[in-house]
Amino acid sequence: MESLRRDRFGPFDLALAPGEACAVTGPSGAGKSVLLRMIADLDPSEGRVSLDGIDRDAIAAPLWRRCVTYLAAEPGWWAETVAGHFSADAPQRLAGERAALRLPPEVFGWPVARLSTGERQRLALLRALAGGPRVLLLDEPTASLDPDSVRGAEAVIAARRAAGLIVVLVSHDPAQVARLTTRRLAVAGGRPA
Template identity: 40%
Template sequence: MVHLLNIKKLHFLHCGPISLQLKETEISGLSGASGSGKSRLLRALADLDDHSGDIILDDINQQSIDAHLWRQKIVLLSAETSWWFDTVGEHFSVYSESILRKQLVLLGFSDDCLHWSVARLSSGEKQRLGLLRLLQNQPDVLLLDEPTANLDRNNTELFEKFVIDYLHTRSACAIWISHDHDQLQRVCQNKYVLENGVLVDVD
């Protein structure tokens, strides 16, 4: 299935109107000064913050679907992830055991990490495992808010490849916030800056 995200005249806080279209397998990179509204943009797209305008995935308007169902289709990986259970493995209930173990290896983990206490995880480990947790329901759009800010070079490369492979397998798309312009150049097909409440195409 081909997935297309169409954002039309979106307004939130001091920002807007913002219009943007994302096609299958495409990553749109987003940068901008702190406080410019980048994270709030992703939260509006995930229907977590108040906003106006139309956000349409394929032929489904965000306004026509329950919020919890929308958030299964469009998922947000925040700069800091939240965890609810004591151990890592308790957060993974959808994957088959064999698929989960393969996915963990691709993100640089050994099998025994499923038995780890969440309290022992570093911020970088939480980000990689948080990504895998979000992908359990096979979402169509990934909203990534500085997802590799706490990762070293090797794990950043693993994370980038994992996301790109997922997008191509699922025919999904993504918006990736980063202050690392080299990273945006590597992974993104389109690049934008949020400036004075307006989305500026910098390609």
């Protein structure tokens, strides 16, 4: 991305290669989540954002968001069952990652209302990965998880990175940032710090 900005926010310049991970760090309210939402084309912005040399503005927004997927700190759920959020082949295709996230095979048949906060967070990560994104924008993806679940989520993210996934991570956990990322972009007051 080049000169990504909006009123009183930015500009930000960042280029990431396949398999690279960048942590966006800074205090609460600094604008980290807004930056992720701007990259995903969920919040208005100016500047150039591209993937493989193709500008975001040249692609329909739904297609862009399949390639550049944003996982919110509090993900939304629109269907009554877990299965309603996944394609029919997802349970089999994602079995290894589901197991690494410490979710039982029957989870796809559960009603969303039954899920704990941690189960929702792990399933939201699985849902984000199900579409095969090229870039994953993660906003506090393990904030509600116990240590074993954090290890599982980090292992899944690391494996996808090894396969070429680009990750941009917002996390207030310095140890997690050190484990998962290779670069940092500090943000303060809506600007690079």
